[in-house]
Amino acid sequence: MAESLNAFEMRGIVKRFPGVLANDNVNFACQVGEVHALLGENGAGKSTLMNVLAGLYRPDAGEIFISKQKVVFHSPQEAIAHGIGMVHQHFMLVPSNTVAENMVLGLNRPRFLLNLSNIEDEVTALGEQYSLSVNPRAKIWELSVGEQQRVEVLKILFRGAKVLILDEPTAVLTPQEVDVLFRTLRDMTDRGHTIVFISHKLDEVVAIADRITVLRRGKVTAADVPAEGTTKPQLAQLMVGREVLFRVNKKKAQPGSLVLQVKNLNTDNDRGLPAVQDVSLQVRAGEIVGVAGVAGNGQRELAETLTGLRTAKSGQMWLGDLLLDNHTDWLELGRQLAHIPEDRSVYGCIPDLSVAENLILKRFSRPPIAAGWSLNAKAVRQNAERLVNVYQISTPTVDTPVRMLSGGNLQKVILARETSERPQLMIAVHPTRGLDIGATEAVHKLLVEQRDAGTAILLISEDLDELLSLSDRLIVMFEGQIVGEMPAEGADIHTIGLMMAGTKVGE
Amino acid sequence: MRRLFSSYHVRIETRLDNPGWAGVLSSILGVILALIVGGFVMRAAGATDPIATYKVIFKDGFGTPSDWQAGIVALITNGDCPKGSLCFGPISDTLVKASPILLTTLACILAFRMKLWNIGADGQMFFGAWAATAVAVFVLPPTTARPVMLAAMAVAGIVAGFIYGAIPGFLKARLNINEIITTLMLNYIAYKWVEYFVVVGPWSLGDFESTGRFTAAATWPRLTEYANRIPVLSGLTAHPGIFLGIAVAILLAWIINRSRWGYEIRVIGHNPKAARYAGISLVRNIILVMGLSGAIAGLAGMNEVAALRELNGRFQRGYGFTGVIIAWLARLNPIAAILVAFLFGGLLVGTQLIQPQGIASMLQGVILFVVIGTELLFRYRIAFEKVEEIVVHQIGDTQ
Secondary structure, rough: OOOOOOOEEEEEEEEEEEOEEEEEEEEEEEEEEEEEEEEOOOOOOHHHHHHHHEEEEOOOEEEEOOOOOOEEEOOOHHHHHEEEEEEEEOOOOOOOOOOOHHOOOOOOEEEEEEEEHHHHHHHHHHHHHHHOOOOOEEEEOOOOHHHHHHHHHHHHHHHHOOOOEOOOOOOOOHHHHHHHHHHHHHHHHHHHOOOEEEEHHHHOOOOOOOOEEEEEEEEEEEEEOOOOOOOHHHHHHHHOOOOOOOOOOOOOOOOOOOEEEEEEEEEEEOOOOEEEEEEEEEEEEOOOEEEEOOOOOOOOHHHHHHHHOOOOOEEEEOOOOOEOOOOOOOOOOOEEEEEEEEOOHHHHHHOOEEEEHOOOOOOOOOOOOOEOOOOOOHHHHHHHHHHHHHOOOOOOOOOOOOHHOHHHHHHHHHHHHHOOOOOEEEEEEEOOOOHHHHHHHHHHHHHHHHOOOOOEEEEEOOOOHEEEHHEEEEEEOOOEEEEEEOOOOOOOOOHHHHOOOOOOOOO | OOOOOOEEEEEEEOOOOOOHHHHHHHHHHHHHHHHHHHHHHHHHHHOOOOOHHHHHHHHHHOOHHHHHHHHHHHHHHHOOOOOOOOOHHHHHHHHHHHHHHHHHHHHHHHHOOOOOOOOOOHHHHHHHHHHHHHHHHHOOOOOHHHHHHHHHHHHHHHHHHHHHHHHHHHHHHHOOOOOHHHHHHHHHHHOOOHHHHHHOOOOOOOOOEEEOOHHHHHHHOOOOHHOOOHHHOOOOOOHHHHHHHHHHHHHHHHHHHHHHHHHHHHHHOOOOOHHHHOOOOOOHHHHHHHHHHHHHHHHHHHHHHHOOOOOOOOOOOOOOHHHHHHHOOOOOHHHHHHHHHHHHHHHHOOOOOOOOHHHHHHHHHHHHHHHHHHHHHHEEEEEEEEEEOOOOOOOOOOO
């Protein structure tokens, strides 16, 4: 294969969103048959750039060339017709349909009669060819997240993609599944496919990529760097523009009294199937207990039950001496129980309300914010100005709707609201998901400060590095059960990975 | 295989910046566009000069400057309204019309703010009217003092409306039954309920299909009652009901924007999941908001029977639906609703004598249609772009 053969070339791409220059004159090209990593912090413009390539966004300026021909895409269909397909971070599958049905969705082939068994055979053959086997008759909701990802990859291969763009593909996978994915990617490049691998995880990028392009604030800071011979610290510096700590500075925990006690908890998921099974755990004041597990193994339901969003089927939960059950006034409890929700913009905030109004969500029913039947407008403003200052939330004014804030600043708003009243217990779910390195560091520092101030913290995360560096103790969940518990110090990442995949260890 | 062609592409993009004036502008544009469209419809219906028709509507709804001038002169000189002038007549009629409309509008605004689509203000108003009538005619003696009687009627209207609104609220909160369907259906039950009592049933006075004239204590005082002292007020039916509406509007504005409970309503309205996350009770608030929305509509019913001075089989339907339209025109702002309800009252009064009947309903419908349409334009932006060339490859031709 000739070195100079480009699978595609993007020249001078500019994409503006209101108030943001997401891509500032970006040049990006991939050679046929390589894995090219697009590295950058969140908000650096990686996904935007690739959405332009995949036909989802139109650039404000710039050109795309395929085989030296200028092309303009008006839809993802036109991009895929040119062999460019994208697997998005959030899968675009119809959960109640089968794999084969999802394959043909949006295709005008076959034109009249849908013969699904032909499609199923094709899917099976394609799956074998690329070692991406899935049962074509399975419904999407029956599949694990890793399998769903395979369906997404198959879907674009089925549509004839030569260039595959993968947006943060490893976020939902166990370390073992990541290994499998990486082998598949190599298989594909051997067959002449080209992979664009979007990530902000340095280890992965170094492990899988042939070449790396780094974006920072919409601009390319390093183009086409060969992965061989490049070190993580070098990449990190290119990415954030300064040196980065990879370990969180923290003292040894001083666990105090028992704050959260859970006994034999059982909870169903939205479909009425058991999600949390017979879970018992304890968190003491001044310690961080991390919960590891692949997404979808009951962590979400556990967090929702502990914070009153979901009703327990059986079992008991105690916050100190207080039994948490159907009679609990969760509004009143908000002061002692902080919750950093999994989905910031869905649960954590009211996007259309202002920063100030969002900052009183947990305390509007108590003085000084509450003044009789009304809200004390002055106190609302003072509260907001104080928290914006202390937590360094960057917002034009406290009256700005929070939907205008970046992910990191939105998370700071939530953290400010949840932590400034010195809660007894904090349930933090994926607190740094989607945040850039700078914001992640700030969140980590805050959590450790809270711990040192005596808060009991239950940390649910899918980022093993984060869990290992923040937690004092670790719990591993698999299929709703606790399958392992260990001190975080000296824990072996490989062992945890096996436990997350359901393998019993040490028995 | 390649095809080359150029064309224009239209795309619709979400606007991220949504300035406050955009809403006001879309309401005003909506009305202007509706009047233009309405003009064409009137032409099609046989009107030779729609603009002249609009002038007549305005004159009948609000009067003319010379009418107002004559009225003011008569007021100052304490004389009669000169012959041939309407003085304050049209404005008085409009205020009478605007007061039930304002109340049903406020009922809709409260529910809509929490994204509860109460389109049953009409039925809640009927029930309020029924309960107020029961108190006026059958519960309290005719000798009751006017303030006591009116207050008791208001309480009865509010309670009846509350119950009638809380029923769909309960069904929504507990069983997740769509409130649009239930409130709509409950309208017809309320119509028939009132019809049973005053047309066929126990309250009817012989063949009159009416409870008969209320005792004076159960009616709003009208301006014309003071005509012996101020002659220009002669014949004016305006009553204090409009102040009731304005007071409720101010109260509602305070509740929504300044009170703790209003904060809960706004949080639920914008993001019910975040409300649940904070521990705000959805069940309690849905029932309460639907109940209070019904209570305001029930008060509109009381206001209307106190103004009509009887409950009869011709009790006007449709104020609840007009309320839906005005709530949107006022962009769910209770204070703006005062102005819009007044203007709409004028439209209804002004179109009463226009033939064919139904011009008012037609204009209402067109206005709602256009306002919602223009709102879409403010939320999204339509961009035209010239496409220089499109290269279409056939699949399999890419290598």
